[in-house]
Amino acid sequence: xxxxxxxxxxxxxxxxxxxxxxxxxxxxxxxxxxxxxxxxxxxxxxxxxxxxxxxxxxxxxxxxxxxxxxxxxxxxxxxxxxxxxxxxxxxxxxxxxxxxxxxxxxxxxxxxxxxxxxxxxxxxxxxxxxxxxxxxxxxxxxxxxxxxxxxxxxxxxxxxxxxxxxxxxxxxxxxxxxxxxxxxxxxxxxxxxxxxxxxxxxxxxxxxxxxxxxxxxxxxxxxxxxxxxxxxxxxxxxxxxxxxxxxxxxxxxxxxxxxxxxxxxxxxxxxxxxxxxxxxxxxxxxxxxxxxxxxxxxxxxxxxxxxxxxxxxxxxxxxxxxxxxxxxxxxxxxxxxxxxxxxxxxxxxxxxxxxxxxxxxxxxxxxxxxxxxxxxxxxxxxxxxxxxxxxxxxxxx
Amino acid sequence: xxxxxxxxxxxxxxxxxxxxxxxxxxxxxxxxxxxxxxxxxxxxxxxxxxxxxxxxxxxxxxxxxxxxxxxxxxxxxxxxxxxxxxxxxxxxxxxxxxxxxxxxxxxxxxxxxxxxxxxxxxxxxxxxxxxxxxxxxxxxxxxxxxxxxxxxxxxxxxxxxxxxxxxxxxxxxxxxxxxxxxxxxxxxxxxxxxxxxxxxxxxxxxxxxxxxxxxxxxxxxxxxxxxxxxxx
Numbered sequence: 001x002x003x004x005x006x007x008x009x010x011x012x013x014x015x016x017x018x019x020x021x022x023x024x025x026x027x028x029x030x031x032x033x034x035x036x037x038x039x040x041x042x043x044x045x046x047x048x049x050x051x052x053x054x055x056x057x058x059x060x061x062x063x064x065x066x067x068x069x070x071x072x073x074x075x076x077x078x079x080x081x082x083x084x085x086x087x088x089x090x091x092x093x094x095x096x097x098x099x100x101x102x103x104x105x106x107x108x109x110x111x112x113x114x115x116x117x118x119x120x121x122x123x124x125x126x127x128x129x130x131x132x133x134x135x136x137x138x139x140x141x142x143x144x145x146x147x148x149x150x151x152x153x154x155x156x157x158x159x160x161x162x163x164x165x166x167x168x169x170x171x172x173x174x175x176x177x178x179x180x181x182x183x184x185x186x187x188x189x190x191x192x193x194x195x196x197x198x199x200x201x202x203x204x205x206x207x208x209x210x211x212x213x214x215x216x217x218x219x220x221x222x223x224x225x226x227x228x229x230x231x232x233x234x235x236x237x238x239x240x241x242x243x244x245x246x247x248x249x250x251x252x253x254x255x256x257x258x259x260x261x262x263x264x265x266x267x268x269x270x271x272x273x274x275x276x277x278x279x280x281x282x283x284x285x286x287x288x289x290x291x292x293x294x295x296x297x298x299x300x301x302x303x304x305x306x307x308x309x310x311x312x313x314x315x316x317x318x319x320x321x322x323x324x325x326x327x328x329x330x331x332x333x334x335x336x337x338x339x340x341x342x343x344x345x346x347x348x349x350x351x352x353x354x355x356x357x358x359x360x361x362x363x364x365x366x367x368x369x370x371x372x373x374x375x376x377x378x379x380x381x382x383x384x385x386x387x388x389x390x391x392x393x394x395x396x397x
Numbered sequence: 398x399x400x401x402x403x404x405x406x407x408x409x410x411x412x413x414x415x416x417x418x419x420x421x422x423x424x425x426x427x428x429x430x431x432x433x434x435x436x437x438x439x440x441x442x443x444x445x446x447x448x449x450x451x452x453x454x455x456x457x458x459x460x461x462x463x464x465x466x467x468x469x470x471x472x473x474x475x476x477x478x479x480x481x482x483x484x485x486x487x488x489x490x491x492x493x494x495x496x497x498x499x500x501x502x503x504x505x506x507x508x509x510x511x512x513x514x515x516x517x518x519x520x521x522x523x524x525x526x527x528x529x530x531x532x533x534x535x536x537x538x539x540x541x542x543x544x545x546x547x548x549x550x551x552x553x554x555x556x557x558x559x560x561x562x563x564x565x566x567x568x569x570x571x572x573x574x575x576x577x578x579x580x581x582x583x584x585x586x587x588x589x590x591x592x593x594x595x596x597x598x599x600x601x602x603x604x605x606x607x608x609x610x611x612x613x614x615x616x617x618x619x620x621x622x623x624x625x626x627x628x629x
Contacts, residue, residue, distance in 0.1 A: 344452070346489045351474040352449055352482070353499075353543050354506045363502060367493030367527075 004087065006095040010104045014114035017105035024292070025233025025261040028204045030112045033146035033176040036065035040142075043170075044068040047140035051166025051198065052384070054136070059123075061137040065147055066118035077129030078161070079122075083150045086122040097122075097152050101182045101210035101239075109178040109206035113148035120149030120179065123163060125189075130160035132378045137165040141203070144173035150180040155189040155217075162192040162381050167199070174202045181236075183211035183219065185244075190218045192377055196388055201228040201256050209236035213244040215270065220376035222385060224251040226392050228258055235263035235292060240301070242270035249278045249373045253392050254287030254316060263292025263321070268301035268331070275302075278371050281309040282396045283316035294323040297331030305335035310342065310368050312396055358397075365393045400464070401426050402581040403551045408459035410440070410447040416457065417443050418606045423599070425551065425581035430573070432592065433585045434617065435603035436625045441585035442486055444603070445553040448583075449483040450476045463551060480550030480580075484540045484557065490529035496539045497524030503546040511546060517575050518542035519568035534561040541572045552576050554584045558591040570594030589617045 003011075021027040044064035045055065053060055061071040061080050073080040087094040104114040123135050141147050155161055169175055177199070185191045191211075199205055213219045225232060238246045248264045266275035279291040295303030309318035324333040342364050350360035369389045374382050403425045410418040417440045425431055435441045447454040448461060450473040461468050468476050491499070500511035515521045520538045523531060528539060537557060544552050557569045573595055576582055584591065585603075592614065600616035602609045604625050610616060 343489065346491055348451055348473055349485065349489050349491075351472070352451065352477055352485075353503050354474070354477040354482075354547055355502065356474060359502070363494060363499075364491065367491055370493035 004091050004095065007087070010099045010114055014104040014111040017111040018108055018115070020105070020107050020111065022107040022109060022206065022233055024235070024263070024290070026231045026259060028176060028206070028231065030108055030146070030176060035116060035118065036143045036145040037067050039064040039067040041068060043142045044070070044140065047142055047168055047170065048138035051138045051140065051168045051196070052136070052164070053138035053166055057136050058133055059135040061121035061123070063119045063138070063149055064140045064142045065145065069119055071121065073135070075131055075133055077126040078131065078135060079124040080135065081122040083120040083122055083152070086152070097154060097182065097184060098150065101212055102180050102208050106208060110180060110208050112146065113150060113178050113180045113208070116146060117148030117150055117180065120151045122152045124154045125156060125159040125161045127156040128158040132162070134162040134164050134381065137163065139165065139167045139177070139179060141169040141173050141175040141177060143170070144175045146176050146178070148178040148180070152182045153191065153193070154184045155186060155191045157186045158188045159186070160190040162194070162378060164194045164381070164384065167195070167197045169199050169203050171200055173200070176204045176206070178206045178208070181207065181209035183209070185211065185213045185217040185219045187214040188216045189214065192220045192381065194222045194381060194385065197225045197229070198227040199229040201230055203229050205229055205232040205234070207234045209234070211236070211238045211246070213238060213240045213246055215241045216243040218244070219246045220373060221246070221248045222373045223249065224388050224392065225260065226253050226388060226395060228255045229260065231259045233261045235265060237265040237267065238275065239267045240270050240273035240275055242272060244270055244273045246275040247373065247376055248276070249371045250280070250291070251369050251371070251392060252279070252281045252289055252291070253395055254281065254283040254289045255395060256285050256287065258287040260287065261290040261292070263294070265294045266296070266303060268295065268297040268299060268303055271299045271301065273299065273301040276304045277306070279307045280369055280371065281318050282312055282365070282369070282392065283309065283318050284312040284396055286313070286315045288317050290319040290321065292321045293335070294325065295333055296325040296327065297333055298327045300328055300330035303333045307337040308368070309339035310365070311340065362393060362397060365396055369393065402464060404462040405448070406460045408461060409457050410443055411455045411457045412443055412453060420607050421459070423601060423608070423611070425583065427579070427581055428577050429598045430577055430582045430584065430595065431599045431601065432589060432597040432617070433583060433601050433603050434589055434620050434625070435585070435587060437587060439603045440606055441587070441603055442555055445483055445555050445583070445585060448553060449473060449481060477547065481553070482544045482547040482549035482551070483553045484544045484555055486555035486559070488528070488536060488540050492527070492529050494528055495524065496520060496526055496528050496531070499528060500524070500542055500546050503543055507546060507548045509546050509548060514542050514546045518545055518572045534565045537561050538565060538568060541569060545572060545575060549576070549580050552580050552582045554582060556586055557584060558586055558588060566590060567594055589621065592617050
């Protein structure tokens with residue numbers, strides 16, 4: 001069937017941006033990455049299991065490279081599609097949700113995703129459906145090359161859902177991951193989204209994400225990078241309507257020579273909306289981490305940014321760039337930022353309590369990576385995030 | 398009476414190269430509780446930190462024997478492992494660490510039940526709270542609980558009665574009594590409010606960098622009547 005007209009227009013816009021560098025992060029030559037068209041099922045399933053995603057759960061989406069796709073939902077009220085299938089089956093509806101929040105001509109990575117991207121999930125949670133069972137997704141690069149899936153999550157009015165996505169790569173593969181993600185949290189809906197990245201030292205990662213949080217809706221976002229990566233640059237954007245709430249956490253481990261530039265943008269476009277952006281960076285070895293955050297208030301609303309960096313090595317470096325922009329006199333915006341090594345005073349305190357140096361440092365690092373995201377998650381997701389935190393601590397030390 | 402736990406003889410303490418305390422001497426046996434009274438800035442906290450081995454608080458003269466062992470060359474961790482514990486006047490505001498996790502971690506070392514310890518210190522309801530988000534009074538009680546969890550032989554308690562309400566004082570006294578079942582205790586205080594709830598076995602006044610007078614509970618009344626500067 002022919003490509004819908006609206007998608008043709010998206011592609012036209014993308015073509016014009018194919019050479020457009022991103023605003024931040026090292027510029028990558030996207031043309032050097034081909035699309036891999038064949039992946040063994042067993043390799044894809046193993047990769048998914050490494051990322052904590054199994055085909056035995058009631059709702060999942062597994063994609064390896066641009067070649068292997070496996071997905072289903074047995075949960076009433078939750079639909080899981082591959083993007084192309086969703087567009088095919090819902091040609092009119094799709095244009096309201098695909099490429100609506102992320103512009104295809106934002107930069108060369110959105111452009112390459114629009115023109116060469118394959119797959120990605122569409123998770124649609126029907127109005128009023130509340131489920132504790134998570135929808136699990138895994139996007140893995142098994143053989144290498146370009147992977148640019150396009151993900152869409154729609155939590156319809158009053159829905160309540162948790163979505164987990166793990167992204168990983170085979171140790172020997174070289175790849176560029178440029179996923180597009182669009183989240184629609186409709187009126188009074190709740191979406192808890194957990195994303196964990198585990199790449200390798202040869203991977204370039206350029207995800208592009210945006211969320212629309214409708215009236216009185218709640219959006220909790222947790223992102224963790226817990227492995228090596230060559231370069232990683234992202235800056236997800238959240239737009240909040242009246243009475244909406246968003247809590248965004250990024251925990252960034254910088255191993256080896258990783259160059260990481262991750263930001264978050266929250267636009268308070270509704271009265272009485274509130275957003276909190278929390279970023280934690282642990283820079284080890286020769287890594288370089290930049291944490292950006294911007295909260296813009298267009299209405300009477302509240303926003304807070306907290307950026308904290310922990311330098312675990314003499315050769316690592318961290319930069320924080322918190323920005324506040326008030327466009328309304330009744331907006332209340334605050335930020336706090338700190339970078340440093342572990343405080344000797346705190347280590348000594350714990351050693352006075354009988355903990356060894358290593359135990360004291362481990363406890364302080366655990367405290368550093370722990371955030372209030374736990375309050376927003378159901379029990380299984382809390383436990384999962386705790387296991388991610390333990391992995392980060394283990395790798396940071 | 399059982400054996401002598403702590404013997405402090407002729408101790409001088411320097412902080413940042415400057416001598417703050419000189420000629421400090423006292424000894425304690427099991428179940429002894431010594432109150433060291435002194436005005437603000439007298440060096441009470443410096444004395445306790447130096448005894449605990451906190452870096453920057455240096456014992457430059459004298460000896461400190463814990464169960465007969467000279468501990469001056471031991472690290473803060475080694476002193477803790479040998480049974481010395483310090484309740485800090487103002488504990489650092491550790492981010493992301495719940496009171497329950499801190500107590501559990503200490504109890505893993507000493508074999509105690511952290512919930513039982515929390516109950517004695519009246520902090521069961523605070524176990525899920527991050528220590529950096531506790532109020533001053535709550536923080537004092539959790540800090541005392543950490544010392545209980547350490548099961549020390551000698552406990553050094555820094556200003557347990559400053560900035561706390563009456564209800565907290567009685568709970569703190571209860572925790573100190575629990576400590577005294579198996580340890581000797583040094584309490585430094587400038588107001589001696591805790592004395593209403595727990596009678597000391599010895600009292601010394603620290604002023605101008607040295608212990609000026611020592612005696613029984615009557616010393617507290619003298620200080621409250623005549624102030625720290627008046628001669629005995």
